Amino acid sequence: MFESAEIGHSIDKETYEREVTELREALLEAQYELKRQARFPVIILINGIEGAGKGETVKLLNEWMDPRLIQVDSFLWPTDEELSRPPQWRFWRRLPPKGRTAIFFGNWYSQMLHARVNGDIKDSRLDVAIDAAERFERMLCDEGALIFKFWFHLSKKQLKERLKALEKDPQRSWQLSEIDWLQSEVYDKFVRYGERVLRRTSRDYAPWYIVEGVDERYRSLTIGRTILEGLQAALDVKDRPRRQPHAAPLVASLDNRGLLDSLDLSLALSKDQYKTQLAQEQARLATLIRDKRFRQHSLVAVFEGNDAAGKGGAIRRVTDALDPRQYHIVPIAAPTEEERAQPYLWRFWRHMPARRQFTIFDRSWYGRVLVERVEGFCPPADWLRAYSEINDFEEQLVEFGIVVVKFWLAIDKDTQYQRFKERESIPFKRYKITEEDWRNRDKWDQYVDAVGDMVDRTSTEIAPWTLIEANDKRFARVKVLRTLNDALEAAYRKDK
Amino acid sequence: MFESAEIGHSIDKETYEREVTELREALLEAQYELKRQARFPVIILINGIEGAGKGETVKLLNEWMDPRLIQVDSFLWPTDEELSRPPQWRFWRRLPPKGRTAIFFGNWYSQMLHARVNGDIKDSRLDVAIDAAERFERMLCDEGALIFKFWFHLSKKQLKERLKALEKDPQRSWQLSEIDWLQSEVYDKFVRYGERVLRRTSRDYAPWYIVEGVDERYRSLTIGRTILEGLQAALDVKDRPRRQPHAAPLVASLDNRGLLDSLDLSLALSKDQYKTQLAQEQARLATLIRDKRFRQHSLVAVFEGNDAAGKGGAIRRVTDALDPRQYHIVPIAAPTEEERAQPYLWRFWRHMPARRQFTIFDRSWYGRVLVERVEGFCPPADWLRAYSEINDFEEQLVEFGIVVVKFWLAIDKDTQYQRFKERESIPFKRYKITEEDWRNRDKWDQYVDAVGDMVDRTSTEIAPWTLIEANDKRFARVKVLRTLNDALEAAYRKDK
Structure with missing residues (x-):
């Protein structure tokens, strides 16, 4: 969940200064328009890691x-009255009226x-507290509030x-109480x-x-632009x-460095390395699937x-290691008529493996x-709510003991072009x-x-994505197998 | 919550037979239209007390x-596969496709x-299970499902x-396993x-x-009409x-006997009885409010x-018993400008008493x-969601130790006419x-x-309504005071 916020985003000074001038002007204008319309309040929640710049950002806003x-309210110590x-009274009394903005810190x-x-x-x-928070925010949004939640x-x-x-900075070392962290x-x-x-309270109407808190310029611009x-x-x-659902769950990264850009696509294996490692990992998988602890899982x-x-x-390299009775491949194409007559997740639920079974989804509920999303096959409200529905869904799987492993195989645009031509x-x-x-290729950036x-x-944490650097097929195949094996071993360890 | 379902509703045979013919025809027609449109599925949940006619009703439908x-699915014992x-898999696999109906029993x-x-x-x-059920139903309704939940x-x-x-009935005495109940x-x-x-999962889109299960004819017609x-x-x-919110949370009772009709408005006190009892209850209230256990409550x-x-x-008879510093009366009229700029419940939260205080709301969040609702001052979606918001709200009060007592003072139409004339x-x-x-009086039935x-x-259970038979003012006043006193005593007892 925090992957994109650990890749070292940054914005250079020049870009920052140019952008900030425009941003401030636009923010002020929006603020006055908000006041003029006085149709709804804005509530900004500031949460996350200590030391990641929460205080500085609020000051800046x-x-x-x-x-x-x-x-700005920090709700540190409740008063006697509170x-x-x-x-809940302390929050109610601090709610901003229509046309105004509140920043709730703490x-x-x-x-x-x-x-x-x-x-x-x-x-x-x-979970009970999470549920209460969700009800509260739902009510606020039903009453018209616009809520931004920043982590x-x-x-x-x-x-x-x-x-x-x-x-090292004598002027700021007093902040070192944060060292607890x-x-x-x-x-x-x-x-x-x-x-x-976050998983349970990110909703389309209040995502x-x-x-990422490292770079002050990046952090400040991101917050400002998201609000704007x-x-x-x-x-x-x-x-x-x-x-109202928010327009988009995330603004495109401001420094044009997304999670996928942070991958090192030059990673590769030689033929010999591949041969050895593939054989090792395939043998490992075969053993892990036959392990009697797998009976409690799928x-x-x-x-x-x-x-x-x-x-x-x-997928073929995975299944090569196994007896055909041990796995089941589900290729996902356009839904059938029967599937279209059901809620979206139905066609995946029907293929859920029983205990001690292994199911491979070639494309999936994503x-x-x-x-x-990209092709506009469903309205934004539908794909926006899908994130939390999918998280709920995978949580149900994992709670039952199913090991869920998700791969994104990433190649760059040139490699794709070569492979298309070759095909x-x-x-x-x-x-x-x-x-x-070829048409999908035109939408490369939207897919990114x-x-x-x-x-x-x-x-x-319970069902992480694994990004696979796939320019080199050998590297990709071995990493896939290894990830599956590691996930199974981790699950067995937890059983104890 | 179950008040209206304990007053002995019934429908005579003749009315029943006349209504059923029409109802069946209309239900069949709606069913075929549902199939023809094939836009959404219908899910009917059957729950409640054993012996209240759940099985019979499903058979009848x-x-x-x-x-x-x-x-019809009863989900009694899960199969090996399940x-x-x-x-959750067992429910997913039984979901009806668009155009069809499922009755989920158990x-x-x-x-x-x-x-x-x-x-x-x-x-x-x-609470965690309740929350999961709510997410599941929200997802189903987002996907278009129409859900009826019967208790x-x-x-x-x-x-x-x-x-x-x-x-006594030899043909049905086998059902006596229900005697457990x-x-x-x-x-x-x-x-x-x-x-x-029920309190936590009744939502406007799936209320x-x-x-009431006593009278078979009443029960059957009610279910049939609600679905239709x-x-x-x-x-x-x-x-x-x-x-989509349901059209109305409840169909008007079929036998024209609502909760209010079940009140015995002839209840009255003589002058002497009144004098004695009023003095007793006032003294009791004064004592209870001064009790040191009140410090943990309000x-x-x-x-x-x-x-x-x-x-x-x-209200005057209540306050007569007290020192003016001990209570606060909040008359609720049209909201002020400041209040209109806030979520609906804000103007009540602001008047919440601190510990050891007593606040009287003369009209309220209801x-x-x-x-x-009756005057159409807000759209149905707003008042429909208010029921669960109010329940959440009162739960927050009660959990903190606030004793919440709610009175509906009921008079009949004639008494009201006399009092208006007198005034x-x-x-x-x-x-x-x-x-x-006078205008409100024209909408008497809608208010009922x-x-x-x-x-x-x-x-x-945590914040019940007390209906006060108020044709006789003396009776009403004493009953109000007695209810307050009983509620305080009950709260003190629970403290132990």
């Missing part, structure tokens, strides 16, 4: 916008997260570096429970935006927005990727947020290339955005 | 409608309820009588947890319909219904009722489902009667429906 129209009333999410991290509450109490993220490594830098257990817990909260675009879209909707592998990225070949020239491969493949969003919103 | 287009997959609600009643799970696990109810007394009757603990638990489930009206409304919406009293039902007088003729009372009061729905949907 106050500088950029008209502070008379913004109120303590003598139900806990809000309902901070409270439940700290309680869980400290061990004051257990998972089921956390500031740093990888553990990034956090360490940041703290080291702080130490270095205690790796706290960081890990915070990220783990944070992910649970979480995850922001969301606000402008809401101001343009003339009818009162009732639980395995679901999802293969997605660019056209011509080598999904078919990778079609909704990939091809259906056209080799008679027995010609059936693999169609006009549609869609894949980035997909991974950010559905790569979870 | 199958008789009335075309059984080729209905599938046990080897995630628990569904996800039965499972969570039985687990809770048997003590297999605790409240927080129940069959019998009061404990009704259940006992029904079982006695069964015992007589064990009062099981019944009580089932109703208590059932209420929790619960509570059906809901189905017809959905078939008429030309756009694909996406989480008290919220809501007064609603017909115009001229005597709310003001009743305005949304009363005057705003017009007495100079110092003339200000209390306006044109608007609205009050019935309100009580059914928001009278909960």
